[in-house]
Amino acid sequence: MRIPDKNLAEVFDRGFTVVEGFLDKTTLSDAQDALWEIYPRPEAYFADPEAHPKFAKSQFAGLRFFPYPSWALNKVTVYPDLIDAAERFLRTTEIDCYKIELWAKYAGAIDYDQHHHRDYENHTIVVPRADQLMPQMTCFILLSDVTELDGPTKAVPLEKTRQVPIGVTQTEMGDFFEDEVSVTGPAGTILIYKTDVFHRGSNFKAPGRSRFVMPIDFKPRGWRWQGKLAWPDRTLNPGWKEAMVNMTPRQRDLFGWPPAGDPYWNAQTLSDVALRYPGIDLSPYGGQVRATAGLNPA
Template sequence: MRIPDEKLAEVFDRGFTVVEGFLDKQTLADAQAGLWDIYPTPEAYFADPAAFAKFTKSQFAGLRFFPYPSWGLNKVPVYPDLIDAAERFLQTKEIDCYKIELWAKYAGAIDYDQTHHRDYENHTIVVPRADQLMPQMTCFILLSDVTELDGPTKAVPLEKTRDIPLGITQTQVGDFCDDEVAVTGPAGSMLIYKTDVFHRGSNFKAPGRSRFVMPVDFKPRGWRWQGKLAWPDRTLNPGWKEAMVNMTPRQRDLFGWPPPGDPYWNAQTLSDVALRYPGIDLTPYGASP
């Protein structure tokens, strides 16, 4: 669904917003099916948690970085309505998708509670601007239903923390617990928030529960002090070539792919990129049909 302007405005005013029903049913179903190429299903996990001891090592043991074996998952971060929202939020079409993750959590694997923190520490080497210029758009796309029982992210509205200097990145344990809002919603919903918003992960409140989300982040192109992942370092991973072949030129551009008309493209690069990515349509870049 196209995100209403008022929802994007809420991110600047409140610090975050939740959009229910963001992914269409087929895209959601394809993404959910792709999860089981990477993670145990909840049924498999809870039938024998000891067989999946790696999830007990840290809160972040369930993180997996883009690309993924399934196009059903790889197409989610380049979902057209997500690109549209990022362009409007960042007020430019010159944007980079600078981080894509999957995050699986299983009840009882480990304590997932966190203190409230700001995410910008590993998204920029400086700090965000208090006047909200030069923002980054960070998102959690829910790939499973998330209720109060499912360890939801809990965010603190900006109005409660505006007096805290941006250089402070964590609060004391227990601070703002009365002000936090649990981010819940059916699968296919999306949380959009800013990197200066205090938020935290919370623990499951019932056994046998699980949570699967896809964090996706965008920034305006050219701001070299922002970022997180280097996509060339991911190109040898399973799923990368299929993703690039299946994407449109606009979607590839989010990863830094040279756009149509760029001086990079000539007879040699067209020929050799076609060899590297069998099946890719390079006609938009100047190749003969």
């Protein structure tokens, strides 16, 4: 669904917003099915937690970075209504998708409780502006139902923390717990928040529970002091080529793909990019046929 303007305004006023029903049912269902190519199903995990010891190594052991083996997951990262929300929030169409993760948590694997913190510390090498210019848009898409029992993210409204200098990135355990709001909702819900908002992970409150979310972040293009992942470093991972082939030119642009009309494109690059990405439609960039044209350069 298209994020209402009032919710994007709430991100600036309150620091975060929660919108249920963001993903359509088919996209959500396909993405949920694809999770089990990466993670153990909850029933399998809880049948024998000791068979999956890696989830007990740290709170972040369940993180997996883009790309993913299945297009069903990769397409969530370039969901048209997500791009639309990022363009409106950042007030420009010149935007980069600078971080994509999947995050799985299983009750009892480890203590997931955290103190409140601000995310900007590993999203920028400086600090966010207090006047809210030059923001970054960070979000969590819930791929499973999240209730109070499921270790929800806890966020603190900006009005409760305005006295804390932005240069302070962490609080003491327990600070602002009385002011925090639980981010709960059915699968398909989206949380959008700013990197200067205090928030934290919380622990599960019942056994046999699990939580699966997809964090995705955007920034205006050209602000080199912001970012997190370098996409060229991910191109050898399973799923990257399929993702690029299946994306539209607008979606590829989010990852820094050279746009149509860029001086990068000539006969040689069109031919060789076609070799690297079999099946890709390069006609928007000046190619006359689909990607297999480059298979016989002679």
